Amino acid sequence: MQENDFLSAFVIVCKKVEEALEANQAVVALESTIISHGMPYPNNIETAISLENMIREEGAVPATIALLNGKIHIGLNEDELEILGNGKGNVCKVSRRDLPFVISKKMNGATTVAATMILADLLGIRVFATGGIGGVHRGGEVTMDVSADLQELANTNVAVVSAGVKSILDIPRTLEYLETFGVPVIGYQTEEFPAFYTRKSGSKVDYPLHTPEAIADVMKTKWNLGLDGGLLVANPIPEPFEMNKDEIDTAIKQALSECESLGILGKEITPFLLSRVKELTQGNSLFSNIKLVENNARLAAKIAVAYHEIIP
Ligand code: PSU
Ligand code: MN
Numbered sequence: 001m002q003e004n005d006f007l008s009a010f011v012i013v014c015k016k017v018e019e020a021l022e023a024n025q026a027v028v029a030l031e032s033t034i035i036s037h038g039m040p041y042p043n044n045i046e047t048a049i050s051l052e053n054m055i056r057e058e059g060a061v062p063a064t065i066a067l068l069n070g071k072i073h074i075g076l077n078e079d080e081l082e083i084l085g086n087g088k089g090n091v092c093k094v095s096r097r098d099l100p101f102v103i104s105k106k107m108n109g110a111t112t113v114a115a116t117m118i119l120a121d122l123l124g125i126r127v128f129a130t131g132g133i134g135g136v137h138r139g140g141e142v143t144m145d146v147s148a149d150l151q152e153l154a155n156t157n158v159a160v161v162s163a164g165v166k167s168i169l170d171i172p173r174t175l176e177y178l179e180t181f182g183v184p185v186i187g188y189q190t191e192e193f194p195a196f197y198t199r200k201s202g203s204k205v206d207y208p209l210h211t212p213e214a215i216a217d218v219m220k221t222k223w224n225l226g227l228d229g230g231l232l233v234a235n236p237i238p239e240p241f242e243m244n245k246d247e248i249d250t251a252i253k254q255a256l257s258e259c260e261s262l263g264i265l266g267k268e269i270t271p272f273l274l275s276r277v278k279e280l281t282q283g284n285s286l287f288s289n290i291k292l293v294e295n296n297a298r299l300a301a302k303i304a305v306a307y308h309e310i311i312p
Contacts (some may be wrong), residue, residue, distance in 0.1 A: 054278030
């Protein structure tokens with residue numbers, strides 16, 4: 001069986017994304033874990049729709065990626081977003097490891113950064129916007145809890161735009177890991193690596209770049225050199241929406257200690273921490289979260305447009 005026949009049995013590409021890919025237009029991938037496990041209903045669906053609209057406003061085509069009844073969907077309609085976000089059915093959190101099971105069992109799945117990168121890459125989508133990526137957990141030097149997102153960045157040719165990494169994680173070790181695996185960390189108009197809810201983390205980016213065109217040029221250069229793997233574009237939350245550092249630090253500290261005393265393990269750790277931080281800071285963190293993802297979607301679209309102008 002040809003590779004394409006094989007894939008077409010699993011992949012459903014929506015019409016607008018298919019047309020954009022055929023016409024070699026800029027496409028931006030979006031993940032779905034943020035919809036199913038990252039935000040409450042109905043803010044999650046509203047945000048998913050607003051991200052898509054912002055990407056269109058910037059001249060690119062959005063492709064939200066998820067698994068529905070075991071099919072890989074690239075580009076979702078509003079009914080499909082509703083299934084992922086309304087909390088009524090079971091939607092698994094799907095990273096690289098989970099893909100074959102959820103597809104083979106014809107289940108619904110929300111894709112993490114790692115799984116979204118894999119599926120974007122299948123179709124040649126090179127730019128992806130998210131909120132925050134997974135990383136090395138605090139204590140990860142003992143537990144070995146390191147998100148599969150980092151290995152995917154090491155191997156898969158997609159530029160991921162995020163607002164940095166939440167300080168539920170060990171940010172300096174996350175950056176060390178990325179360095180070891182050759183993943184460039186670019187700061188968009190910043191020298192400081194951002195910590196999701198706040199613009200500063202105390203760690204530096206590798207290279208600050210000031211325009212989407214400059215970022216697109218680095219992507220092209222990296223891949224033309226045969227240096228496979230992703231790039232992490234760290235885009236700080238806009239100043240007006242930044243959270244108070246003490247408020248967020250206190251909530252994270254409490255969430256981490258509850259996680260340990262409840263004995264939460266494995267893939268449940270990140271969703272537990274995210275949802276506890278959200279509860280402990282009430283609406284504040286949700287509002288910041290929405291604003292920073294929107295900011296990332298706009299930048300990702302600008303990078304995708306710039307990239308498409310310089311590739312043949
Ligand atoms: N960090 C966030 N928000 C998120 C996630 C991480 O600030 O929504 C989600 C993303 O989908 C990410 C995943 O890819 O959690 C990482 O999970 P794990 O640590 O289990 O690999
Ligand atoms: Mn983990």
